[in-house]
Amino acid sequence: MSIILEMRGITKEFPGVKALDDVTLSVAEGEIHALVGENGAGKSTLMKVLSGVYPDGSFDGEIVYDGQPRGFRSIRDSEDIGIIIIHQELALIPLLSVAENIFLGNERAAKGIIDWRETHDRAAELLARVGLDENPETILDDLGLGKQQLVEIAKALSKNVRLLILDEPTSSLNEDDSAKLLDLLMDFRDKGLTSILISHKLNEVSKVADTITVLRDGATVARMNCADGVDENDIVRNMVGRALEDRYPPKGDARPGDIAMEVRNWSVHHPLHPERRVVDDVSFHVRKGEVLGIAGLMGAGRTELAMSLFGRSYGRDISGYVAINGASADLSTVRRAINAGLAYATEDRKTYGLVLDDTIRRNVPMADLPAIARNGIVDRNREAEVASEYRKKLAIKSSSIEQATVNLSGGNQQKVVLSKWLFADPEILILDEPTRGIDVGAKYEIYTVIRDLAAQGKAIVVISSELPELLGVTDRLYVMNEGRFVGEMPTGEASQEKIMSMIVKSGEVA
Amino acid sequence: MTDTTTQTTGRGESPQKSGWQFLKGHLREYGILIALVVIMAFFQVATGGILLKPVNLTNLILQNSYIVIMAVGMLLVIVCGHIDLSVGSVLGFIGALAAVMIVNWEIPWLIAAILCLAAGAAIGAAQGFWVAYFRIPSFIVTLAGMLVFKGLTLWLLAGQSVGPFPPEFRLISSGFVPDIFGGENLNLLSLFAGVAVAALLLWLAIRTRARQVAAGAEAEPFAFFAGRNLLIFGALVYMSWLMADFRGLPNVFIVMALLIAIYSFLTSRTTFGRRIYAIGGNEKAASLSGINSQRLTFLTFANMGMLAALAGLVFAARLNTATPKAGVAFELDVIAAVFIGGASMSGGVGTVVGAVVGAFIMGVMNNGMSILGIGIDWQQVIKGLVLLAAVIFDVLNKQKG
Numbered sequence: 001m002s003i004i005l006e007m008r009g010i011t012k013e014f015p016g017v018k019a020l021d022d023v024t025l026s027v028a029e030g031e032i033h034a035l036v037g038e039n040g041a042g043k044s045t046l047m048k049v050l051s052g053v054y055p056d057g058s059f060d061g062e063i064v065y066d067g068q069p070r071g072f073r074s075i076r077d078s079e080d081i082g083i084i085i086i087h088q089e090l091a092l093i094p095l096l097s098v099a100e101n102i103f104l105g106n107e108r109a110a111k112g113i114i115d116w117r118e119t120h121d122r123a124a125e126l127l128a129r130v131g132l133d134e135n136p137e138t139i140l141d142d143l144g145l146g147k148q149q150l151v152e153i154a155k156a157l158s159k160n161v162r163l164l165i166l167d168e169p170t171s172s173l174n175e176d177d178s179a180k181l182l183d184l185l186m187d188f189r190d191k192g193l194t195s196i197l198i199s200h201k202l203n204e205v206s207k208v209a210d211t212i213t214v215l216r217d218g219a220t221v222a223r224m225n226c227a228d229g230v231d232e233n234d235i236v237r238n239m240v241g242r243a244l245e246d247r248y249p250p251k252g253d254a255r256p257g258d259i260a261m262e263v264r265n266w267s268v269h270h271p272l273h274p275e276r277r278v279v280d281d282v283s284f285h286v287r288k289g290e291v292l293g294i295a296g297l298m299g300a301g302r303t304e305l306a307m308s309l310f311g312r313s314y315g316r317d318i319s320g321y322v323a324i325n326g327a328s329a330d331l332s333t334v335r336r337a338i339n340a341g342l343a344y345a346t347e348d349r350k351t352y353g354l355v356l357d358d359t360i361r362r363n364v365p366m367a368d369l370p371a372i373a374r375n376g377i378v379d380r381n382r383e384a385e386v387a388s389e390y391r392k393k394l395a396i397k398s399s400s401i402e403q404a405t406v407n408l409s410g411g412n413q414q415k416v417v418l419s420k421w422l423f424a425d426p427e428i429l430i431l432d433e434p435t436r437g438i439d440v441g442a443k444y445e446i447y448t449v450i451r452d453l454a455a456q457g458k459a460i461v462v463i464s465s466e467l468p469e470l471l472g473v474t475d476r477l478y479v480m481n482e483g484r485f486v487g488e489m490p491t492g493e494a495s496q497e498k499i500m501s502m503i504v505k506s507g508e509v510a
Numbered sequence: 511m512t513d514t515t516t517q518t519t520g521r522g523e524s525p526q527k528s529g530w531q532f533l534k535g536h537l538r539e540y541g542i543l544i545a546l547v548v549i550m551a552f553f554q555v556a557t558g559g560i561l562l563k564p565v566n567l568t569n570l571i572l573q574n575s576y577i578v579i580m581a582v583g584m585l586l587v588i589v590c591g592h593i594d595l596s597v598g599s600v601l602g603f604i605g606a607l608a609a610v611m612i613v614n615w616e617i618p619w620l621i622a623a624i625l626c627l628a629a630g631a632a633i634g635a636a637q638g639f640w641v642a643y644f645r646i647p648s649f650i651v652t653l654a655g656m657l658v659f660k661g662l663t664l665w666l667l668a669g670q671s672v673g674p675f676p677p678e679f680r681l682i683s684s685g686f687v688p689d690i691f692g693g694e695n696l697n698l699l700s701l702f703a704g705v706a707v708a709a710l711l712l713w714l715a716i717r718t719r720a721r722q723v724a725a726g727a728e729a730e731p732f733a734f735f736a737g738r739n740l741l742i743f744g745a746l747v748y749m750s751w752l753m754a755d756f757r758g759l760p761n762v763f764i765v766m767a768l769l770i771a772i773y774s775f776l777t778s779r780t781t782f783g784r785r786i787y788a789i790g791g792n793e794k795a796a797s798l799s800g801i802n803s804q805r806l807t808f809l810t811f812a813n814m815g816m817l818a819a820l821a822g823l824v825f826a827a828r829l830n831t832a833t834p835k836a837g838v839a840f841e842l843d844v845i846a847a848v849f850i851g852g853a854s855m856s857g858g859v860g861t862v863v864g865a866v867v868g869a870f871i872m873g874v875m876n877n878g879m880s881i882l883g884i885g886i887d888w889q890q891v892i893k894g895l896v897l898l899a900a901v902i903f904d905v906l907n908k909q910k911g
């Protein structure tokens with residue numbers, strides 16, 4: 001197989017951080033090349049260098065593509081020769097149609113006038129190639145995340161892609177959608193397309209990758225050939241520099257205590273389509289010292305349930321009853337919910353979690369400013385102490401607590417969001433996809449934090465689309481589907497098959 | 511199966527940054543100060559030394575006081591992610607209201623002034639209500655406010671000028687703090703106050719730095735720290751000496767200095783300030799952190815209204831009459847000052863001191879160009895270009911980082 005891409009001696013510095021230090025990457029034509037590494041290892045940065053987001057001259061080293069040295073001044077330059085990147089955060093316009101999104105910036109037009117017929121036909125063709133059975137005129141917003149991801153790929157295909165780069169494409173997809181996407185990638189490989197895949201889900205990586213490059217602290221530490229199978233533990237060892245014994249901390253044998261929060265007959269309607277019930281008559285409880293899991297597919301209504309409980313931050317016509325510590329609780333505003341001991345760490349860190357332009361120091365104490373202030377005056381030393389403490393505790397990789405969160409890697413942003421809520425010290429903590437985009441080592445640390453909080457008698461609710469994670473870290477599980485709770489079981493009696501069959505069955509009844 | 515190609519050496523923390531790198535990182539903060547100094551130096555030379563003549567300096571401060579007062583409030587509004595286009599009209603309206611109350615109805619000026627401030631706050635609150643609780647874009651609400659209060663000013667004054675004000679009222683703008691030390695040719699109070707404030711600022715800066723160093727936090731290189739603070743110290747002492755040489759400290763100057771001190775503290779040190787920045791930076795995240803963004807947005811507008819009213823009183827007292835033309839296009843100077851001072855259009859960024867320096871950059875240019883006899887036409891062109899240049903500089907500076 002010939003080499004399609006060689007990156008040699010790539011070094012990229014940001015003020016105060018050397019994100020990449022003499023990195024090499026060599027990709028053979030027609031393979032799926034996985035790029036793995038801890039949060040902040042430099043994976044996204046390397047791909048931005050490759051795709052011209054960081055233009056030629058803003059880094060050192062050379063890129064040889066298709067046998068020729070290349071210097072890209074912009075994304076356009078790299079796209080012209082078939083290098084297409086799909087970023088960690090999707091770049092689609094929610095209110096445009098699928099077809100319009102696919103050809104955005106690359107419109108099917110003659111003399112500036114759009115040929116809608118061709119747009120439509122070509123879009124339909126591309127959708128068929130990615131196996132998405134939708135009308136090209138559907139508004140993007142009406143599709144689930146998994147399908148939106150496929151639209152991104154259709155968009156890449158429309159640009160005559162030769163090297164497709166996917167930065168954590170499955171981090172917000174459920175197992176089903178992920179599997180579909182990976183099948184598609186393998187299918188493309190058989191047709192000769194080369195791709196680079198960044199992922200923290202090592203089971204996926206070992207399943208589809210032909211070669212794996214491991215980055216650590218901005219340097220290439222290993223290149224693994226998967227022709228004759230690869231062991232996940234080997235990948236982990238290369239990523240973190242040591243073997244990782246267990247993926248989940250022990251659960252301990254403390255018994256959960258009294259009921260911390262009880263929710264009865266909770267219903268929530270869609271904010272824009274009031275006739276749609278997004279959460280439908282849900283009742284559940286969580287005990288002190290218990291880690292409760294809520295399983296379900298993307299779009300099951302779990303985030304909506306959590307956000308509507310947390311100060312009615314989502315939805316309209318909310319009805320139902322909530323008791324905290326046995327007494328009816330008023331959660332009608334976020335402030336009241338926090339005062340009642342509730343906290344909700346969002347799944348969408350950029351939109352709902354962080355003030356991106358602000359530093360780590362300012363983001364961490366945000367949910368409980370009075371704790372670092374006296375008489376309304378912020379004690380900046382205390383603030384710095386708090387931020388440093390959490391930076392260390394959760395191993396947030398950054399140049400200092402003064403780094404703006406916008407410049408942190410995705411996984412490290414997630415850790416800042418977690419820090420914020422840990423600092424607020426709630427009695428009941430709802431974590432929505434707490435490990436999305438987080439590397440294996442850091443996941444273990446977060447699970448440890450969760451178990452420790454439970455051991456201190458806090459009630460924890462974990463919403464996650466990764467079933468193994470729910471099985472590994474929770475004590476009890478609810479299964480949610482289409483707005484309703486369709487099952488409950490102690491985690492000890494649960495299995496992936498059991499949960500999936502519950503979801504499928506409830507779908508058939510409806 | 512696994513062939514390890516490169517060994518990590520670990521990246522570690524970055525070494526102590528060089529002064530040059532530091533300057534590049536903080537170009538904005540020094541840039542604005544340097545710009546003011548350069549512009550002042552330029553006009554000092556170009557006007558043959560008139561700019562910094564004691565009488566002209568005092569005048570410059572009086573002329574810009576109402577812009578500075580409003581810039582402080584506007585800074586909060588813009589940091590919060592909004593804009594207030596109505597301040598010029600509100601200034602005019604409150605001036606008219608004061609004139610009608612004091613001159614026509616003969617209400618004691620102190621009571622009238624308090625009523626005017628309350629009216630200003632109410633006007634701001636009324637606009638803020640729609641912005642905060644109904645999410646009507648502030649641009650539109652305050653554009654409407656601008657038209658409404660321009661109209662109401664005309665109506666209130668019936669198209670005429672109303673004046674003059676009683677002398678005590680005029681003291682707000684034209685009075686000077688009496689010299690309790692009884693200096694003969696030199697106003698000693700002004701000199702002492704200037705030196706005292708300069709020393710206080712220097713001491714605060716040294717203390718903050720000492721704490722930063724003790725806590726191991728990132729501090730600016732010593733040369734910059736020393737240079738910046740000595741410049742500020744020297745400038746304050748020199749200014750106070752200049753003012754002492756004329757008639758001492760204008761009353762408005764005291765008002766302005768207090769406002770700057772209070773609002774600087776409020777924005778940089780209090781939980782209230784933190785919350786405003788958080789709302790401007792990401793309203794959704796702030797709300798989900800339990801910050802009552804609606805109420806704070808509302809208060810920010812009420813505060814702006816009150817400061818616009820204060821500026822209205824100062825302006826009316828200075829002109830000694832209320833005219834229908836008062837305040838026309840002032841909002842543009844105020845907003846320009848805040849953006850020159852480094853605030854961001856999208857909210858979450860900006861400082862009170864920056865906005866004040868921005869206001870003085872505009873003020874010095876107005877004053878200097880008038881002395882040079884440059885017509886109002888070219889003055890506008892030049893001011894417009896300076897605003898554009900400042901913001902372009904800002905944006906480029908941010909992109910580079």
Ligand SMILES: Nc1ncnc2c1ncn2[C@@H]1O[C@H](COP(=O)(O)OP(=O)(O)OP(=O)(O)O)[C@@H](O)[C@H]1O
Pocket residue numbers: 014015017018019037038039040041042043044045046397398399407408409410411412437911
């Ligand atoms: N614009 C920037 N300014 C300063 N530092 C940056 C910038 N972009 C990235 N970094 C830093 O570079 C390092 C590498 O970041 P990168 O986003 O490449 O990590 P990653 O491997 O993709 O991590 P993740 O798995 O969490 O997405 C991080 O330490 C990050 O803080």
Ligand SMILES: [Mg+2]
Pocket residue numbers: 043044045088167409410411
């Ligand atoms: Mg990344």
